[in-house]
Amino acid sequence: MTPARVLVRLRLNAFRNYMTAALDLGPRHLVLVGPNGAGKTNLLEAISLLSPGRGLRRAGFETLAAHGSDGAWAVAATLDTPDGPVDLGTGSGPGETGRRVRINGANARAVEALSAYLRILWITPAMDGLFTGPAAERRRFLDRLVTTLIPDHSASVGEFEKLMRQRNRLLEEDGDPLWLGAIEGQMAERASAIHFARADCLAHLQGLIAETLGAGAFPAAGLALTQLFEDMAVPEAPDALEALLRMRWQQDRALDRAAGRTLLGPHRIDFEVVHAQKNMPAALGSTGEQKALLIGLVLAHARLVRQMTGIAPFLLLDEIAAHLDPARRAALFDALEGLGTQAFMTGTDPVLFAALGARAQTIAVRDGRFLAEP
Numbered sequence: 131m132t133p134a135r136v137l138v139r140l141r142l143n144a145f146r147n148y149m150t151a152a153l154d155l156g157p158r159h160l161v162l163v164g165p166n167g168a169g170k171t172n173l174l175e176a177i178s179l180l181s182p183g184r185g186l187r188r189a190g191f192e193t194l195a196a197h198g199s200d201g202a203w204a205v206a207a208t209l210d211t212p213d214g215p216v217d218l219g220t221g222s223g224p225g226e227t228g229r230r231v232r233i234n235g236a237n238a239r240a241v242e243a244l245s246a247y248l249r250i251l252w253i254t255p256a257m258d259g260l261f262t263g264p265a266a267e268r269r270r271f272l273d274r275l276v277t278t279l280i281p282d283h284s285a286s287v288g289e290f291e292k293l294m295r296q297r298n299r300l301l302e303e304d305g306d307p308l309w310l311g312a313i314e315g316q317m318a319e320r321a322s323a324i325h326f327a328r329a330d331c332l333a334h335l336q337g338l339i340a341e342t343l344g345a346g347a348f349p350a351a352g353l354a355l356t357q358l359f360e361d362m363a364v365p366e367a368p369d370a371l372e373a374l375l376r377m378r379w380q381q382d383r384a385l386d387r388a389a390g391r392t393l394l395g396p397h398r399i400d401f402e403v404v405h406a407q408k409n410m411p412a413a414l415g416s417t418g419e420q421k422a423l424l425i426g427l428v429l430a431h432a433r434l435v436r437q438m439t440g441i442a443p444f445l446l447l448d449e450i451a452a453h454l455d456p457a458r459r460a461a462l463f464d465a466l467e468g469l470g471t472q473a474f475m476t477g478t479d480p481v482l483f484a485a486l487g488a489r490a491q492t493i494a495v496r497d498g499r500f501l502a503e504p
């Protein structure tokens with residue numbers, strides 16, 4: 131399936147170990163090969179910054195400029211879309227801690243504006259411990275998935291957390307109850323939207339995983355959010371959840387004051403993944419099995435994003451082939467075809483990508499420069 135959206139040109143300026151670099155691409159997948167420290171992940175990170183957020187390393191924008199430069203960096207891309215080419219760019223000036231986004235030469239009002247043109251999903255080695263690590267990492271992962279469906283979701287999570295910190299401070303200072311009530315009301319509004327966005331995303335994903343990835347290399351996963359309330363079910367209507375949370379936070383003020391934090395809310399939720407064929411928590415799988423589960427989840431999500439938004443998300447797959455046996459690798463490459471998207475993959479050994487054949491363009495990277503096909 132030929133992708134409807136293709137990243138045809140990428141330019142980097144003073145971005146990490148790239149001084150100036152340009153890459154012209156066709157509709158095929160891209161495989162970047164090179165030794166450790168060549169700049170493969172840096173290139174994926176540059177592409178990831180064409181979506182809202184801090185990119186696949188969650189790095190501070192002020193750390194992205196080439197070491198020893200004046201602190202300015204820029205990433206620019208040309209995207210072929212069904213409506214014609216679109217120029218996208220992002221970057222920071224010297225000493226800036228934020229970043230700006232430009233679309234077809236004009237400053238965008240918000241970074242979320244990028245989502246009208248492309249969506250991006252990624253898998254990196256840092257996610258290898260996703261199922262065994264802390265709940266906060268899984269929550270962040272889930273929120274990133276939701277954000278590829280609902281671009282404002284991450285901003286809502288950020289606003290909720292900011293309000294919650296205000297509530298915690300007010301509790302500590304024994305602040306005005308009226309003021310507390312107002313903050314709890316705003317928290318409840320966001321918390322309800324956040325909860326239902328996460329739950330809906332998992333419910334849709336669950337259906338798609340069973341349908342498309344149930345058998346074979348990427349085992350079907352059972353997905354569920356942990357309980358929001360220990361003692362009662364979540365009401366089905368968003369308004370009812372909002373009202374209930376407002377009431378519970380008001381009731382729990384003394385408890386939360388003693389604990390020094392807000393004990394109840396969407397910031398405490400985890401999500402569980404079960405290896406359905408083995409009926410076993412994902413965390414008990416082998417390294418390769420966990421990787422396959424993660425890939426299954428992300429590929430199913432890519433399908434979901436395409437179904438719900440009409441945009442097939444680009445996939446950034448950093449060091450993806452390393453832990454997969456040859457059968458799973460071949461299955462991954464075949465699965466990419468059905469998604470109708472461009473994938474960008476990295477590895478130190480081109481042999482691992484041989485099964486892609488003519489479906490991919492291979493570019494060698496050395497010291498922040500692109501070489502011809504190896």
Ligand SMILES: Nc1ncnc2c1ncn2[C@@H]1O[C@H](COP(=O)(O)OP(=O)(O)OP(=O)(O)O)[C@@H](O)[C@H]1O
Pocket residue numbers: 145146147148164165166167168169170171172173193194195196197476478
């Ligand atoms: N701000 C920066 N300025 C200059 N160089 C940087 C900056 N940030 C990172 N680097 C360097 O960029 C180089 C390439 O890093 P990158 O993570 O892209 O390597 P890689 O090709 O993915 O390697 P590996 O196979 O080890 O994962 C590293 O040597 C790193 O130290």
